[in-house]
Amino acid sequence: xxKFNLDGIVPGKTCGVTLMSPQEAAEGRPWVWRAEFFDxxxxxxxxxxxxxxxxxxxxxxxxxxxxxxxxxKRGIPVILVSGDADExxxxxxxxxxxxxRYRENGGPITVIIKPGGRHHPHKKTFLC
Numbered sequence: 578x579x580k581f582n583l584d585g586i587v588p589g590k591t592c593g594v595t596l597m598s599p600q601e602a603a604e605g606r607p608w609v610w611r612a613e614f615f616d617x618x619x620x621x622x623x624x625x626x627x628x629x630x631x632x633x634x635x636x637x638x639x640x641x642x643x644x645x646x647x648x649x650k651r652g653i654p655v656i657l658v659s660g661d662a663d664e665x666x667x668x669x670x671x672x673x674x675x676x677x678r679y680r681e682n683g684g685p686i687t688v689i690i691k692p693g694g695r696h697h698p699h700k701k702t703f704l705c
Contacts, residue, residue: 663695
């Protein structure tokens with residue numbers, strides 16, 4: 578497993594992208610893109626890399642919501658997981674706004690709202 582930070586490829590530029598590459602790619606060479614927080618879900622990420630997936634993390638200087646139209650127009654599929662009891666990031670103003678903007682721009686998005694889920698609803702149950 579290899580980890581690359583792409584900052585500095587263009588001298589003086591910071592792109593905020595980190596890539597993880599498997600020793601051997603899975604069939605179809607699948608990718609997972611995360612919006613932020615490189616180490617937030619390390620168990621799932623490491624398992625995906627072991628299974629041959631590549632992972633890319635993009636740290637945004639601003640909200641991913643601002644990038645929704647461009648990503649949607651490229652047809653990048655998104656899975657958005659949120660809890661309906663999140664006290665830190667209110668869904669209608671954040672995830673809900675991202676979902677609306679993504680759909681308005683034709684992007685494929687699957688939304689999973691976990692009943693009773695707080696700020697990290699995906700820690701207890703994974704979908705893979």
